[in-house]
Amino acid sequence: MRISPSQIRKAISDPTYRVAQEKPGPKISTDGTLRKAIRMFHTGGVETASSALEDGLKSEYWRRAGVSRAKNARYMLDTYIDLARADLRxxxxxxxxxxxxxxxxxxxxxxxxxxxxxxxxxxxxxxxxxxxxxxxxxxxxxxxxxxxxxxxxxxxxxxxxxxxxxxxxxxxxxxxxxxxxxxxxxxxxxxxxxxxxxxxxxxx
Incomplete structure (x- = not known):
């Protein structure tokens, strides 16, 4: 069985939680879209990251998810960039x-x-x-x-x-x-x- 970070968070917070087998097939997620933009920030800069995020937000998954989820993704990318700029490693x-x-x-x-x-x-x-x-x-x-x-x-x-x-x-x-x-x-x-x-x- 493969255990994801979200399943770990559930396991450590809920003593009744049980990990379920993951369903096969392609997956589009908030995490995947935003994490790609974070990587693009480090390899291509702010504009590249923002463009990667906006391209991801055009998918059918995001259109079904509504405005609030896209707004949260943009906010989190901005937060990440602000924090990362202060780390010189x-x-x-x-x-x-x-x-x-x-x-x-x-x-x-x-x-x-x-x-x-x-x-x-x-x-x-x-x-x-x-x-x-x-x-x-x-x-x-x-x-x-x-x-x-x-x-x-x-x-x-x-x-x-x-x-x-x-x-x-x-x-x-x-x-x-x-x-x-x-x-x-x-x-x-x-x-x-x-x-x-x-x-x-x-x-x-």
Whole structure:
């Protein structure tokens, strides 16, 4: 079974939630359209990102969704750009990763990888409505799988230098809240996340 970030958020917030098998077939989503625009911002700038978003909003999915969803997408892209301009680290938009555990595959993607001379971090954007924002503890659970994936990539067993990955930044774009989850917090959250996922993927 493949477990998505939204399913992880449901599993850590609702003890009665059970992960359902994903239906096959092509998918168009708010997340996919906006995340593409975020990547385009880093590779082509503001105008390219805005154009990519507007092109995505022309699809039948968005026409059925109504004005409010498109308005939210534009707001979140603007929020992301304002926040990202203040971060001077080198950005890579290649952040797709999976983590295999408990007999399942966890989507552990980050939206961007951030690097400076000595360290690496990930940025994960939450596009769902989370009210005033997730707590640090919940953000740590969201960050746990992406953190493990970055460690697997940048801290192999034969690496000369350990502890390259400093943590995961969780950007909650609807409320504009940004929380940095340190490597210690993400590491501590991993076994707790596995407990939630074991329950959420059980038959009963």
């Amino acid at each position: 080198t950005v890579s938009t290649v952040g797709k990763s999976d983590v295999r555990t408990l007999g399942h595959v966890i989507n552990a993607d980050v939206d961007v990888v951030l690097q400076d001379a000595l360290s690496v971090a990930g940025r994960v954007c939450i596009l769902a409505d989370v009210g005033n924002g997730l707590s640090l503890d919940r953000c740590a659970l969201v960050a746990a799988a992406p953190f493990k994936a970055l460690c697997d990539e940048f801290e192999p067993e034969d690496a000369l230098f350990g502890e390259t990955v400093t943590g995961i930044d969780i950007w909650q774009l609807r409320c504009g809240q940004c929380i940095h989850v340190s490597r210690e917090e993400a590491t501590d959250a991993w076994p707790i996340l596995l407990t939630h996922l074991a329950r959420a993927t059980s038959e009963k």
